[in-house]
Amino acid sequence: MHAWGKFVFTGVGLGLLIGVTLSMAGIYRGMVDDAKALLDNSGADLWVVQQDTLGPYAESSSIYDDTWRSLRGMPGVASAANVTYLTMQVRQGERDVRTMVTGVTPGAAGTSGWPPYLVAGRQITRGHYEAVADIASGFKLGDTLQIRRNYYTVVGLTRRMVSSSGDPMVFIPLKDAQEAQFLKDNDAIHQQRRRTAENPAFNRPQVPGLLDAVIASQSINPYVNAVLVQIESGHNSEVVAESIRRWKRLTVYTRNQMEEILVGKLIATSARQIAMFLVILSIVSSAIVAFIIYTLTLGKIREIAVLKLIGTKNRTIIALIMQQSVALGLIGFVVGKITATLLMAPIFPKYVLLEPLDSVIGFGAVVVICILSSIIAIRAALKVDPAEAIGG
Amino acid sequence: MKSLPIQGRTLALVVVLFPLLALFIYVALRSGPLAPVPVTVARVKTEAITPALFGIGTVEAQYTYKIGPTSAGRLKRLDVEVGDLVRAGQVLGEMDPIDLDDRIRAQDAAGKRAEAQLSEAKARQAYAQIQARRYEQLLTARSTSEEIVATKKHELEVAVAGLQAAAEELVRVHSEGKALLAQRSNLKIVAPSDGLVTLRHVDPGTTVVAGQAVVELVDPANLWINVRFDQIHAGGLTVNLPAQIVLRSQAGEVRGGRVLRVEPYADAVTEETLAKVEFNQLPEPLPPVGELAEITVALPPLPPAPVIANAAIRRVDGKLGVWHVMNGDLRFTPVALGLADLDGSVQVREGLKVGDQYVVYSAKALTADIRIDVVDRIPGVTP
Numbered sequence: 001m002h003a004w005g006k007f008v009f010t011g012v013g014l015g016l017l018i019g020v021t022l023s024m025a026g027i028y029r030g031m032v033d034d035a036k037a038l039l040d041n042s043g044a045d046l047w048v049v050q051q052d053t054l055g056p057y058a059e060s061s062s063i064y065d066d067t068w069r070s071l072r073g074m075p076g077v078a079s080a081a082n083v084t085y086l087t088m089q090v091r092q093g094e095r096d097v098r099t100m101v102t103g104v105t106p107g108a109a110g111t112s113g114w115p116p117y118l119v120a121g122r123q124i125t126r127g128h129y130e131a132v133a134d135i136a137s138g139f140k141l142g143d144t145l146q147i148r149r150n151y152y153t154v155v156g157l158t159r160r161m162v163s164s165s166g167d168p169m170v171f172i173p174l175k176d177a178q179e180a181q182f183l184k185d186n187d188a189i190h191q192q193r194r195r196t197a198e199n200p201a202f203n204r205p206q207v208p209g210l211l212d213a214v215i216a217s218q219s220i221n222p223y224v225n226a227v228l229v230q231i232e233s234g235h236n237s238e239v240v241a242e243s244i245r246r247w248k249r250l251t252v253y254t255r256n257q258m259e260e261i262l263v264g265k266l267i268a269t270s271a272r273q274i275a276m277f278l279v280i281l282s283i284v285s286s287a288i289v290a291f292i293i294y295t296l297t298l299g300k301i302r303e304i305a306v307l308k309l310i311g312t313k314n315r316t317i318i319a320l321i322m323q324q325s326v327a328l329g330l331i332g333f334v335v336g337k338i339t340a341t342l343l344m345a346p347i348f349p350k351y352v353l354l355e356p357l358d359s360v361i362g363f364g365a366v367v368v369i370c371i372l373s374s375i376i377a378i379r380a381a382l383k384v385d386p387a388e389a390i391g392g
Numbered sequence: 393m394k395s396l397p398i399q400g401r402t403l404a405l406v407v408v409l410f411p412l413l414a415l416f417i418y419v420a421l422r423s424g425p426l427a428p429v430p431v432t433v434a435r436v437k438t439e440a441i442t443p444a445l446f447g448i449g450t451v452e453a454q455y456t457y458k459i460g461p462t463s464a465g466r467l468k469r470l471d472v473e474v475g476d477l478v479r480a481g482q483v484l485g486e487m488d489p490i491d492l493d494d495r496i497r498a499q500d501a502a503g504k505r506a507e508a509q510l511s512e513a514k515a516r517q518a519y520a521q522i523q524a525r526r527y528e529q530l531l532t533a534r535s536t537s538e539e540i541v542a543t544k545k546h547e548l549e550v551a552v553a554g555l556q557a558a559a560e561e562l563v564r565v566h567s568e569g570k571a572l573l574a575q576r577s578n579l580k581i582v583a584p585s586d587g588l589v590t591l592r593h594v595d596p597g598t599t600v601v602a603g604q605a606v607v608e609l610v611d612p613a614n615l616w617i618n619v620r621f622d623q624i625h626a627g628g629l630t631v632n633l634p635a636q637i638v639l640r641s642q643a644g645e646v647r648g649g650r651v652l653r654v655e656p657y658a659d660a661v662t663e664e665t666l667a668k669v670e671f672n673q674l675p676e677p678l679p680p681v682g683e684l685a686e687i688t689v690a691l692p693p694l695p696p697a698p699v700i701a702n703a704a705i706r707r708v709d710g711k712l713g714v715w716h717v718m719n720g721d722l723r724f725t726p727v728a729l730g731l732a733d734l735d736g737s738v739q740v741r742e743g744l745k746v747g748d749q750y751v752v753y754s755a756k757a758l759t760a761d762i763r764i765d766v767v768d769r770i771p772g773v774t775p
Contacts, residue, residue: 110705
């Protein structure tokens with residue numbers, strides 16, 4: 001066991017590489033978990049969106065905010081709640097944070113769209129100017145957020161309430177969110193009013209209230225992005241969805257369809273990138289293991305020749321080299337798992353989810369790679385001429 | 393001494409590998425999906441909560457007077473500016489009379505002509521009367537024919553009728569004259585009550601149509617706030633409840649008020665209940681009409697009842713409830729909730745007793761078979 005320093009050192013280096021590999025797998029799982037968390041946290045069984053759009057997350061969708069009333073009465077529907085989503089910068093003090101601002105319908109805890117659990121504070125009780133934020137945004141209880149023109153007080157904190165791209169969510173009352181979604185800055189509003197006033201169709205002197213009525217109608221936003229529907233127990237979600245599609249002529253997605261859209265369409269490109277990284281890292285790891293085992297074996301050529309001379313079977317020599325390779329892999333795996341969990345996962349800006357199954361598969365892969373990589377060294381060892389032991 | 397190198401190496405191996413293994417096992421068990429979930433717990437307590445309603449509104453004037461002409465015309469003069477205080481009956485301006493003054497003069501002339509005609513008719517009647525009497529006397533003296541007497545009587549009757557016609561004609565012309573004068577005074581723009589001029593829509597020389605407002609007045613002593621409450625959170629809203637008013641331009645100052653009226657018509661499109669809240673004392677200086685305000689209406693305090701935090705309420709399998717902690721085990725208990733206040737306390741009507749322990753905050757969504765770890769504060773949350 002001489003050169004065990006080199007051995008352990010390589011093991012640690014290999015471990016860091018394996019740690020990165022495990023983290024990459026964790027990042028992919030984290031992205032899928034972000035998508036699933038978004039769907040789970042909305043508390044909905046069906047998502048009703050604008051006809052022929054891919055839903056509120058993958059594509060923008062607008063439906064009238066009184067559509068929920070016609071959905072509420074359909075058979076099998078236990079509740080229907082409006083919701084709006086807008087990814088925007090939210091200012092707090094001197095900094096601003098990219099968040100997904102979610103407008104939740106007035107009600108109480110347990111309504112679809114509301115955060116299903118909190119880690120601090122309370123749920124929203126007032127109809128305006130209160131917010132519940134995710135801790136990933138860095139906001140604390142009592143902070144004042146500025147969204148467009150209004151100021152919101154953070155009254156509650158949540159965890160793992162993120163959009164599918166990992167942006168933390170901020171929940172505000174629906175009416176404020178509708179205003180935030182469409183309301184432009186004051187200069188733009190001023191321009192709009194001026195243009196309306198200059199249009200002779202809207203500014204007729206014989207009809208004194210017409211201009212005010214037109215401007216008022218331009219200043220409201222009756223749209224929401226989706227209606228979240230919960231289904232009564234005992235009803236099949238696909239059956240209820242189909243009846244809404246047929247009679248209301250809106251697009252409806254069930255949970256499975258939403259998952260397919262988010263994971264299959266939104267994350268697909270990132271998934272391919274990560275898969276490629278995993279392959280490259282595996283190749284690099286196997287190359288390293290092969291190289292170091294080969295070097296170590298070459299360094300022991302004399303001893304192997306002596307062993308062959310004294311009549312050791314080839315099988316034993318092969319087993320020796322393979323054991324060394326697997327031991328290297330084991331040390332690498334242990335170091336890698338520790339690094340991935342304690343170092344990479346907490347500091348990485350995206351959510352890294354390290355599943356036990358991934359670790360087991362990783363372990364198996366490491367062992368297989370080590371076994372395969374030792375083949376070169378084994379070939380070199382087997383080719384050794386026993387005569388070298390006593391010769392030069 | 394020969395055993396030392398082997399022992400040394402084994403020792404080194406043990407010192408390095410065992411902690412590594414221990415760390416590995418710790419990492420495998422304490423993080424990731426196998427780890428227990430940190431939660432905070434609290435006990436159900438009895439509390440008398442004071443529910444309140446929160447709404448936003450705008451400052452409005454109780455009475456807004458939009459003053460303008462009743463027929464199309466041109467504005468001749470306007471003597472007030474925005475911000476002027478006016479008295480009831482004060483003339484603020486005038487429309488262009490065009491030919492109305494001439495018509496009044498014509499009517500005066502017609503009136504004088506009618507008077508002259510009345511005099512003429514009187515004279516004719518007097519003369520006809522004298523003639524009729526004379527010829528009657530002559531008839532009794534048999535110096536004239538009956539036909540002539542009849543003619544003279546007839547002329548008297550005609551003259552009397554003519555006098556009546558002339559008198560009525562005079563009345564008619566005078567009445568028409570008064571009508572034109574009334575029309576003329578209608579062209580004046582007059583303040584219907586004391587108030588403050590808030591808008592001046594047109595300037596002199598502009599043509600305005602019937603019904604178009606030229607100036608707008610409000611009564612500054614009667615400002616109220618038109619408040620909108622979400623219908624879901626408007627239960628218990630009645631007249632005379634105390635209200636706290638915060639104006640947008642004075643965010644730190646809380647003023648007192650009371651609910652004056654709950655509107656019989658709610659807003660069906662925005663799903664809001666409307667109400668009018670008046671100030672106990674009007675702020676000095678007056679807030680501009682249209683300024684936003686936040687109103688909190690305090691409902692009467694409720695008698696003490698079991699109360700939980702609204703952060704604990706979860707929905708599992710379509711039922712609302714909380715996670716009840718019994719001997720370290722989690723159990724989902726559906727609850728029936730009562731009224732809530734604005735600070736996050738909710739009454740529990742059924743499902744939990746006073747003193748029961750329930751989960752308030754948790755780091756993850758809970759299920760019945762998850763191991764929990766009771767902490768004071770969820771890791772990651774700074775106070």
